[in-house]
Amino acid sequence: MKWWGWGVEGVGFHHEDKPGFAPFVQKAVGLDLWAGERTERPDFSELKVPASRAPEEFVTVLSGIVGAGNTVVDDLSRVVHTYGKSLRDLVRIRAGEIARSPDVIVYPADEAEVQSVVDAAVEADAVIIPFGGGSNIAGSLEPHPDESRVVVSLDLGRLGRVLEIDADSGLARIQAGALGPDLEAQLNRDGWTMGHFPDSFTHSTLGGWVATRSSGMQSDKYGDIADIVKGLRVVRAGGVLVIRAVPSASTGPSVREMVVGSEGRLGVITEVTVQVHRLPERRGIYAYFFKNLDHGLAAMQEIAESDVSPSVTRISDAHETGFSLATSKESKGIQKKAQAGLMAYLKRRGWNLDEMCLSFIGFEGGEAHAKRQKSLADRIVRKHHGIGVGKGPGALYDQKKFDTPYIRDFLLDRGAAGDVSETAGPWSKLRGIHAAVYEAADRAYEKIGRKGWTMSHMSHSYHSGACLYFTFAFVFGDDPLGEYDTVKRAIQQAFLDAGGTISHHHGVGLEHAPWLEEDISTQGVAIMSGLFGAADPGGNFNPRKIVV
Amino acid sequence: MKWWGWGVEGVGFHHEDKPGFAPFVQKAVGLDLWAGERTERPDFSELKVPASRAPEEFVTVLSGIVGAGNTVVDDLSRVVHTYGKSLRDLVRIRAGEIARSPDVIVYPADEAEVQSVVDAAVEADAVIIPFGGGSNIAGSLEPHPDESRVVVSLDLGRLGRVLEIDADSGLARIQAGALGPDLEAQLNRDGWTMGHFPDSFTHSTLGGWVATRSSGMQSDKYGDIADIVKGLRVVRAGGVLVIRAVPSASTGPSVREMVVGSEGRLGVITEVTVQVHRLPERRGIYAYFFKNLDHGLAAMQEIAESDVSPSVTRISDAHETGFSLATSKESKGIQKKAQAGLMAYLKRRGWNLDEMCLSFIGFEGGEAHAKRQKSLADRIVRKHHGIGVGKGPGALYDQKKFDTPYIRDFLLDRGAAGDVSETAGPWSKLRGIHAAVYEAADRAYEKIGRKGWTMSHMSHSYHSGACLYFTFAFVFGDDPLGEYDTVKRAIQQAFLDAGGTISHHHGVGLEHAPWLEEDISTQGVAIMSGLFGAADPGGNFNPRKIVV
The missing domain is CATH 3.30.70.3450 (Alpha-Beta Plaits)
Incomplete structure (x- = not known):
């Protein structure tokens, strides 16, 4: 992945073969695409990367577990593991803003190595941030700027295999680091599909989907990731949480549904048993x-x-x-x-x-x-x-x-913001949410004095409602992140005020945490904080995400 | 409800019009039905009911909230609120075994009264056990025999109304104390159904279904209660947990899925917003x-x-x-x-x-x-x-x-046990579970020296597996509960050993708690205990259920 943007080097959005695009953008946000790029691509050598704070002895311990080649502290790796790919992340990285980076990245080969890394990190009172495809857009990956402890980015890139398919039950045991295309290719080979295709598919992993409650564009048939996940293995301090792949169970509050959406706070997801289906005729x-x-x-x-x-x-x-x-x-x-x-x-x-x-x-x-x-x-x-x-x-x-995510970089190259915000609500409230968001965004554009553009689609239908997905764009003025915040906040607040939720499938992270209490109530946040506090008393697992 | 058995007085199972039944029972467990009842129905006046330990001042406080007529301490009410309707419960109540009863029962009229009762009880360090239809068969209702604090049974019998139907979204807001038939009648009147029909339907409530992760016989279409429940209101110490009825959300670990199955440990469910469907053509x-x-x-x-x-x-x-x-x-x-x-x-x-x-x-x-x-x-x-x-x-x-539940009382009247135990597993393991349970039950019957009978059905299909539901019966010897335990334990252990779960839709309570760790792993129990401990530090909400 590009350290400064979406996807792989050499691939990007271009509009030369789309004659309607430039006039459309001109009209929508007043940006002249024929004027070319306004900003230069950032130069890595000019980036000020904070030095790694990992003590040599600790790095030696980690190397002893995963091997020296799989324990890295170089600047490029640490920058790649600092952020996800939200607009806020991209603006900051392009501006060279890196307040805090992971101090060391490890690439364990298997669950046993993950366990050893976790135990060593907790023993050393280090912070562990699991890393999958790095495509997160809710601020779930970055270390807190004030984090004084050593931060370990635990990259699951070497755990990418489909381990077993139970053909009778349509259940596949898959390692959590599997990227979308790899995972589907392995399943397709035997005539199966998981049917989970989020927009981030090419650069996101199974473990990441589970950790953020992802949903794919065919969710009407295959379900959200919460429906697709049947069994789990999660490495925690001192042992592995194992949830058996049973179709349904009455065993108290669902621990499976606590891990789904936990964004690393309950441990490191190493293996997921998912529902798979025969490739459709x-x-x-x-x-x-x-x-x-x-x-x-x-x-x-x-x-x-x-x-x-x-x-x-x-x-x-x-x-x-x-x-x-x-x-x-x-x-x-x-x-x-x-x-x-x-x-x-x-x-x-x-x-x-x-x-x-x-x-x-x-x-x-x-x-x-x-x-x-x-x-x-x-x-x-x-x-x-x-x-x-x-x-x-x-x-x-x-x-x-x-x-689609490539368009964001194209616009950033030209000094403009293009970002997304999504919600879900009951059918009875969707029209109201749609109108409220347009109104809120317009007021926000006016406030920041920029010509703004909003567009939206409804997707992911359920019996009781659906997801509404908004895209908003404007050309930056003098204060890119300040202007972005004004618009983004207005939209998120409109979701809640009109009866929607703060996110249908992007997660909470740092980005949406300020609205969580308004969404799931004070008591809901209290229950969730209590869960995290009890499950991780030392605050070693991706602290301060979801709830501070 | 009968204090000593299932359902309403005057209704029971009889076999006079079923000529095949007596020979069948004779062959299956060696019980001669023509010999008539072996045991007498228990006499309430002979029951030794432990005295209420509720201090007068506390009862006065509760009366001040819900009214004197809705604050009761009489023996019959306290006995009815002591147990659910498991075989263990029925055997004990028939034998006059009541180690600990609730000390006072309150019938609040609305959520505000529930909140006041909860706050007063927590203030007084009393124990709160929510009570719906009283049909629980997992030991979720009884106070612990060693409980030294005052025990309040909070009966939701007065909260039985369908409050609102959002016809656009097929969402109904319903009070948690609504009994199955009342709830369906209110919905049917406007052309709707919830489609949830567990065997206990006539004597169980919406709140109870949610609290125990119930599943109805049409779950293939309508889903388990966990799928049906979209929104929740739960009274906790100091405030109401409110989960909005959105079709799906990515807001961290699912608090909704923590309340589902919580058996009173996270608070008192007062209102549930459920998916309803138009009555089918x-x-x-x-x-x-x-x-x-x-x-x-x-x-x-x-x-x-x-x-x-x-x-x-x-x-x-x-x-x-x-x-x-x-x-x-x-x-x-x-x-x-x-x-x-x-x-x-x-x-x-x-x-x-x-x-x-x-x-x-x-x-x-x-x-x-x-x-x-x-x-x-x-x-x-x-x-x-x-x-x-x-x-x-x-x-x-x-x-x-x-x-069906009436047959249990019929058999108990004749000195025989007939009870059920259910699990779920992937399709690939169902035949193995079926065989393992028969074998385990047969060994258990042999051990207790009784002629036993096992039978089973598969129901509640999912893409990846189904529920297996077992019924077992034998004529009691000298030690009814000891014999029952031997058989029940053998079956539960067989579920786990063969890859099933300890319950598909009956819950955990005290009855299945011993196997929880083997089912959801040590780390799973640690997470759940942590959740309960943090959410209810004083242990006031139905303590020691699900996990001790």
Whole structure:
């Protein structure tokens, strides 16, 4: 991973083949893309990296456990392990702001080595921060600036194997450090899939998904990570927590559901037993247009309440639909004519194309099942005046969905912020949340005196509600993080005030911790603090995350 | 509820209209039902009830909160609130064994009164045991015999209303003391159902279901209570824990999933927001016969892995099938001939009727959906040589399922034990668990020198596994509880040794606590103990349950 941005070196977003993009950005936030990059890529040699505070004896102890080659203290490794990839992280790293870095990074080879590292670290009263793909955007990875103890980043990069598949039960035992593509490749080889595809998929790990309560875009069928995880192994001071992979149990408060979302505070997740499914015979994501968001949401809600079982339900609001159309590659020939024809037809039907919303609905399973689900969903779509436009845009979305984070770096290169914030709420409150966030963001843009842009989609449907996912952008003024905070805070507060939660699938970390009490109540925070305090009396495991 | 047994006075099991029952029992456990009752119903006036230890001033404080009429210390009320309805509870109450009773019972009218009672009790360092329907069979209700503090039984009987239905989201806010039938009646009136029907349905409450991680017989469609519960209000010392009803959230370890299964240790559940569904257009439970358990389990497993979405999947093993047929009412005329014809046909097909297994599969939803699900399931059943026998037996099962607990009292009246023990495991381990439990029970019967009977069914299917539910029976010798313990312990240990959990939906209480560490590991118990200790430092909330 790039130390200064998303993904691998040499890959990035570019707009040369997307003629609609530059005019769109100009109009949305007043940024002239033809003017080129405003900021220079940061130079690693100019970065002031705080020196490692790990005493030599302690590094020797760690080397004795994982080997000298797997115990590193060099600056580049320590910088890579300092932050996740939130906008705040990227702005700080580009500005050379590193208040506190991990002092040493270890790469254990197996659970026994993780146990030895954990025991040695606790014995030395060091801090342990588990590290997976490093894609976190909730501030769950950075050491606290005031941390005076030695900080160990425990990188699970060497624990990436699918260990066993119980074919009868569809249960796979997988090491926690497995990255999305590696994990799926190993499962696919034997005809299985886990069906978990978050936007961070290419650069995030199974252990990270569990630790942050991740959700993938096919969660309508496969469930959130909390549903997918059946068994767990978590290394704690003095021993391994083992949760058996049983389908359901009545054994008191769910320890499994305490580990899910724990962001390292209850120990180091080393192994996860997950539900896997046979690769579906048929899989398709279909695109639809709705006249406006209201009609589209009504259709999604009716589908969620019905007997239909789609794998994906998603609808972009008008702003995001405009953005999607603007980031499409230039269509040519017949395709271009077909598109123009469709738009002309919709206009004749009385649609205002500025209010039009693009939706994706996915179906998976046996041939007959997928076909039938589609026909049932189509009937509901038609009832709400939606129009199916086939598999083309869906296939494109499917291919490109993991590329979105690259746009953030593209914008940062040009002195602009583009970031995301997401929530979930009951169906009855989604329209209210949507309106409240737009209003709050607009007020915030006004406050910071910048021209801002907000867009959103609904995804991850449940019987009782769904996730609303917002993207916001503006060109930085003089105080990038101050301006960012003003907008981000306004949006988070709007979630809570309108009846949503502070996050549907990004986690809490440091970023959302200020709102936790308002979300789960004072007593909820008291229970959670009590849990962390009792489970880790020395505060050695990723301290001050989730609750301070 | 009867103080000495299950259900309401005047209702009980009888076998006069079931000609097969007496011979069956004679053969199974050597009990002669024609000999009549061996034991007399206990006489309340002979019961030695420990005196209430509640100081008058404390009772006055409580009366000041809930009113004098809702603060009771009489012996009958205190006896009714002493135990749940486990076999151990019934044997003890019939023998007049009451080591410790609650000292005072309060019936608050609303959450504010619950808060005042809780605060007063904690202030006085009293013990609070929440009480719902009193149907618990895991020993979650009884005060510890050594408890020297005043024990308050907090009965939620006056909090039984459906407060609000959010029709858009299918979310109902319901008071925790609502009994199953009352709750469903209130929901049905507006066209809704919660779809949660545990065997205890008629005498258990919403709060109790949540506190013990209950599961109902239609869990394949509606989910376990952990899935159904979206929001919660829990009164704790000093304030109310409020979990918002959002469909899913990434807000750290799930406090909602800590309250579910907490058996009163984290506070008093006063209100629950649950997922409700429109009453289905069509609902049916169909019966099938399989040649043996192996074929039947294979069919259930294939259904669970397929695109089929049934509401109920259940298969009795050969012993339980024999029992079901024996407890059927005498069939007459055409029905009798049809039955005889079916059996003759199966014999001709080479079936050994002693190995035959009865299965129920339920379907719900829109007309077309239910019909289609059935046809898909039927195809899988046929593949495994199963034979459909229509809706008759399923309808009977549906009507009679809540009557089973009455059989326990019938047997106790005749000096015999009939009790249940249940687990869940992955599909790959279910056959092993089944065999291990039979073997363990047989060894236990031999050890206590009694002729014993074991039978079982699989129910509650998940993608990765299912619940196995065992019933065991024998005629008591000289040491009823000693003999019971020998058999029960052998079965629980067999669950764990063969890869199952100690309970799928009955809870932990005192009854299963000895096995918790073996199930969720030493570290799991440490985390749970830490949670309870931190959340309730004075040990005022149902202490020593789940973990000692």
